[in-house]
Amino acid sequence: MKWDEKRLDDLLTTPSDRLLKDIKKIKGDIMILGAGGKMGPTLSLLAKKAVEQAGGSQRVIAVSRFTDPFAVKLLKENGVETISANLMDNEALNALPEADNIIYMAGRKFGTDGQESLTWAMNVWLPVMVAQKFRNSNIVVFSSGNIYPMVPIHSGGADETVPPLPNGEYAMSCLGRERVFEYASRAWNTPVFAYRLNYAIDLRYGVLYDIASAIMAGKPVSVAMPVFNCIWQGDANEIAIRALLHAGSPMVKMNITGPETVSVRYAALELGKLLGKEVTFTGEESDSAYLNNASLAMKTFGYPSVSVKTMIEWQAEWILSGGRVLNKPTHFEERKGKY
DSSP, X not given: OXXXXXXXXXXXXXXXXXXXXXXXXXXXXXEEETXXXXXXXXXXXXXXXXXHHTTOOOOEEEEEOOOOHHHHHHHHHTTOEEEEOOTTSHHHHHTSOOOSEEEEOOOOOTTOTXXXXXXXXXIIIHHHHHHHHTTTSEEEEEEEGGGSOOEETTSOOBOTTSOOOOOSHHHHXXXXXXXXXXXXXXXXXXXXXXXXXXXXXXXSSSHHHHHHHHHXXXXXXXXXXXXXXXXXXXXXXXXXXXXXXXXXXXXXXXXXXXXXXXXXXXXXXHHHHHHTOOOOEESXXXXXXXXXXXXXXXXXXXXXXXXXXXXHHHHHHHHHTTOOOOOOOOOTTOOSOOO
């Protein structure tokens, strides 16, 4: 099947009945902070479409430095309100309008190794300022499944009762971001939802793209991290918006990913068949991995609409169609916490 940018963006930004039902219950404007990253543009547009189709009047405001021209084009062509701002600039942050609902996506991961202080500033210092500025708002804050320890591959994954044990400065700073917002939820009764995401799939980036790109380049696929979780980005975006209805004080913590434990070897072999390429492997398969159990999210939001099998097929079709890529590898195979 032939893919292009419009088809992919339409697929990622078409609201489901579940989202349309919930968007009617969300009171007040929605502001997305850090909306220019990998997920932010499609999440912002999805929220805008949901409000319009549900007959609502909320403003959807996307805030970012907006360094990606494709993101700017997507939002402006579809009428999403944007504010260009460097959130690390205190004056720019304080000049932002108030909003009843905040989806906080700002953060830094890649390039941490060697620039740890910048990562801590982005992931911990900035949340302090945001939590103070929007203490009267309802906040969904993006976090990471990497804050958990690696668990046995047949364990079903770490659920929300497993104490965090971050490995490396990036993961530690992610936990720091959570703790800042957790403090706000207790000190100021700010309703907060910690959205612990483990690998969204967009076709332009993600674990499946990383595996497929190695296969296309004739490089061996690492099985050092033998299994992973993932979720279609359209489903992940919907959950982030719907989670505004589930924020609480004290902070609510929830794992967001798909229900399957996916074998790297299986995904690579399936992609190899679809791409018409031979697959080779490197590394030794461990008996542990970063795995998250999203049973609570399934109970709360329902199962994702796109299966791993379908995502694998779409990923191969996207590459064979010559689709644009973001060149932002996930480094899913990293076991030592260095990004």
